[in-house]
Amino acid sequence: MEYLNFPLILVLLVFGTGLVWAIDSALFRRDRTATIEKLQAQWPDWEKEGSSDQQQFVTAARANAAEPVIVEYSRSLFPVLAIVLILRSFVVEPFQIPSGSMIPTLEVGDFILVNKYTYGIRLPVIRTKVLDINEPRRGDVMVFFPPHKKQYYIKRVIGVPGDIIEYRNNVLTINGEVQPQTLLAELPPGRPNERIVSERLNGVEHRVRQDLRSALREDFSIKVRPGHYFLMGDNRDNSSDSRLWGQVPEENIVGKAFAIWMHWEEFFSIPSFARIGRIQ
Numbered sequence: 001m002e003y004l005n006f007p008l009i010l011v012l013l014v015f016g017t018g019l020v021w022a023i024d025s026a027l028f029r030r031d032r033t034a035t036i037e038k039l040q041a042q043w044p045d046w047e048k049e050g051s052s053d054q055q056q057f058v059t060a061a062r063a064n065a066a067e068p069v070i071v072e073y074s075r076s077l078f079p080v081l082a083i084v085l086i087l088r089s090f091v092v093e094p095f096q097i098p099s100g101s102m103i104p105t106l107e108v109g110d111f112i113l114v115n116k117y118t119y120g121i122r123l124p125v126i127r128t129k130v131l132d133i134n135e136p137r138r139g140d141v142m143v144f145f146p147p148h149k150k151q152y153y154i155k156r157v158i159g160v161p162g163d164i165i166e167y168r169n170n171v172l173t174i175n176g177e178v179q180p181q182t183l184l185a186e187l188p189p190g191r192p193n194e195r196i197v198s199e200r201l202n203g204v205e206h207r208v209r210q211d212l213r214s215a216l217r218e219d220f221s222i223k224v225r226p227g228h229y230f231l232m233g234d235n236r237d238n239s240s241d242s243r244l245w246g247q248v249p250e251e252n253i254v255g256k257a258f259a260i261w262m263h264w265e266e267f268f269s270i271p272s273f274a275r276i277g278r279i280q
Contacts, residue, residue, distance in 0.1 A: 005125075007085075007088070007089065007124040008125050010081065010084065010088065010124070011085065011124055011125055014078065014081045014082050014085050017073070017074040017075075017077050017078040017081060018074075018082070020070055021071065021074045021075050021078050024067075024068075024075075028071075032065040032067065033065075035061075035064050035065040036061060039057050039061055039064070039065070040057065042057075042060075043057040046058075088124075089116065090116055090117055090121055091116055091117060092115060093113075093116055093255065094113060094114070094261075095111070095112050095114055095143060095154070095257075096111050096112075097110040097111075097112065100235055100238065101154075101235050101238065101239040101241070102141070102154060102156075102233050102235060103209050103234065103235040103238075104196060104207045105141065105206055105207060105234045105279065105280070106141075106234075106257075106260070106279070107263065107265075107275070109263050109264055109265030109266070110260050110263050111261055112154075112257050112258075112259065112261070112279065113258060113259045113261055114143050114254065114255040114256065115255050115256045115257075115258050116254070116255045117133060117255075118133060118255065119134060119135065120134070121133070127251065135160070136157045136229055136253065136256070137157065137160065137202060138158065138160060138163075138201055138204070139157065139203070139204030139206070140156070140157045141154065141155075141156050141157075141256065141258075141279050142154065142155065142156070142157050142253065142254075142255070143254040143255050143256075143257055144248050144252050144253050144254050145248075145252040146245050146248060147245060147246050147252065148245045148246075152254065155233050155241050156201070156206070156231060156232060156234055157230075158172065158174075158201070158231060158232045159174065159224040159230035160224060160229060161224050161225065161226045161228060161229070162223070162224060163175055163223070164176070164221070164222075165221070165223075165230055166221045167219055167221075170210050170217065174201075179199055179200060179201050180199070181197040181198065181199050181200075181208070182197060183196075183197055184196045184197055193212055193213055194209060194210060194211050195209075195210040195212065196208070196209055196210075197210060204280065206234065206280050208234050208236050209235045209236060209237075210237055211235075211236075211237035211238055212237075214237030214238055218243075220243065225247055227249060227250045228247035228249055229242075229253075230242045230247050231248055257279050258278060259277065259278050259279060260275050260276055260279060262275075263275045
């Protein structure tokens with residue numbers, strides 16, 4: 001998922017509109033209010049619809065006591081932007097899936113919702129954790145920044161700190177326990193190029209795509225370092241993940257993906273809601 005520092009943009013907009021509104025309220029609004037009261041006293045029939053007093057009052061008020069456009073927009077936008085900032089930073093944030101690394105769980109064009117508080121409350125932009133709540137668990141689908149670039153990624157948590165992970169013949173073993181798989185389909189039948197299997201990981205049942213022709217089908221064994229997580233895509237043999245760029249530090253976590261709310265593959269296509277549901 002391409003990275004746009006929207007949290008920083010949003011924080012700057014909230015700060016800017018709030019500052020303009022606060023300065024105007026403290027220094028200038030009182031003078032405009034006093035001017036309006038004087039004009040109302042000068043034209044006592046200013047409220048009478050269509051009267052000469054009302055016409056002169058409106059003209060004079062616009063000329064001498066009109067609220068500046070920047071103040072009007074700041075006053076209107078600040079509460080809306082502040083609510084959006086709070087929701088995106090601490091509650092839930094939307095993302096779109098741009099690649100096939102999580103097929104068949106997530107498809108290109110899926111719009112997902114990411115829980116921003118389940119792994120702890122973090123301040124926007126600087127991402128400092130201020131409140132611990134839960135830790136990532138094996139089987140979670142997680143959004144994060146990989147260690148090698150500033151870009152949103154989404155993968156499944158395979159290993160948590162201290163886990164010993166082995167991958168042999170497309171089967172995961174974690175801490176000596178084989179993660180069971182059930183064959184669902186072979187494509188094409190008879191002489192398959194790929195398989196779809198159901199994998200049980202920490203009690204989480206999810207589907208995995210195995211590409212029998214991929215160069216990523218290498219066995220490995222690794223121990224997850226303290227404060228780090230090992231992640232892999234469900235499109236197991238066509239995924240850039242911890243096998244290539246390493247383990248993800250805890251401070252790079254963004255949140256837990258929990259639902260698909262829309263599918264919209266291309267701009268000129270018709271959005272679909274057929275895939276709405278929880279992410280397993």
